[in-house]
Amino acid sequence: MRKMLAAVSRVLSGASQKSASRVLVASKCDLHRLEEGPPVTTVLTREDGLKYYRMMQTVRRMELKADQLYKQKIIRGFCHLCDGQEACCVGLEAGINPTDHLITAYRAQGFTFTRGLSVREILAELTGRKGGCAKGKGGSMHMCAKNFYGGNGIVGAQVPLGAGIALACKYNGKDEVCLTLYGDGAANQGQIFEAYNMAALWKLPCIFICENNRYGMGTSVERAAASTDYYKRGDFIPGLRVDGMDILCVREATRFAAVYCRCGKGPILMELQTYRYHRHSMSDPGVSYRTREEIQEVRSKSDPIMLLKDRMVNSNLASVEELKEIDVEVRKEIEDAAQFATADPEPPLEELGYHIYSSDPPFEVRGANQWIKFKSVS
Secondary structure, eight states: OHHHHHHHHHHHHHHHHHTOOEEEEEOOEEEESOSOOSOSEEEEEHHHHHHHHHHHHHHHHHHHHHHHHHHTTSSOSOOOOOTTOHHHHHHHHHTSOTTSEEEOOSOOHHHHHHTTOOHHHHHHHHTTOTTSTTTTSSGGGOOOBTTBOOOOOSTTTHHHHHHHHHHHHHHTTOSOOEEEEEEGGGTTOHHHHHHHHHHHHTTOOEEEEEEEOSEETTEEHHHHOSOOOGGGTTTTSOEEEEETTOHHHHHHHHHHHHHHHHTTOOOEEEEEEOOOSSOSSTTSOSSSSSOHHHHHHHHHHHOHHHHHHHHHHHTTSSOHHHHHHHHHHHHHHHHHHHHHHHHSOOOOGGGTTTTSSSSOOOEEEEOSSTTOEEEEOO
């Protein structure tokens, strides 16, 4: 009887271990003007891990599909892909509330997805179709969603807008924050420092986030900036530098920064050290300023999806087979979305003037000359 109970106990113990849903992991970052930072350990549940894995794989596969559609000349114009930086968009979203706000530059597809839009709407927008999130009229640079303000094409110009969104949060007395993102290439813009100053003066709930992927277009950060400590650039604003390839580091730093802002302490600055696998844009050759060996080294050592996968498998939170099933499901979702994005019709010419204002009576818009008129409908 005792032997049987011992055997049952071992079986139950093994089952409990396999269904373990929590694991402690390290979360480290560098600090500026902060006595303490995010916790050095955090908890990853099985549910969250599978969710993050699926989201990052979806962003990765969506960007690779966009690359394919661009090379087939189905996507035209500008297109900036974010594969390699998935831990940034997924980790930031995991650290805030859906009611919080986010604004970024033109490498926006990942954030558009994590803010709640479907892959269908995103790919259809890239292909200029009516079913796109901006009805096919915004393209890659002007995607928006609820509490997501794009997608902005002017380098650095979204940063003062983000400070304005944070001002609205404070003015309306809402317990909300605004994540204001820009790249290392925009970090030397004067308007960014003006936004820092106003945000600090008015103690705005703004998290300024520099996605440092090491290259502004084709120029390395060392050649472009006298100081590459972007998290210290706020001077009088506290800052932290985070491993942007580790989703849990990003999540915990974002939670910490959000709490800091919600307490009325004013803005905070985050630098996410990350890396993009694709070139700056689809028109950039991508290998004139960095080697293929450099890209491969980052892929093999720091890939955000690989890091999360290894962590989950080694902690018995998921099996390799289980994660492969997610991969298959994601690929099917992307293929279905791509078929929709290529079959959906383009918006008709008469809708060219639609959606100029959100709630306004219809009015006429002049076309290319004074004899051409379009009706604007909200």
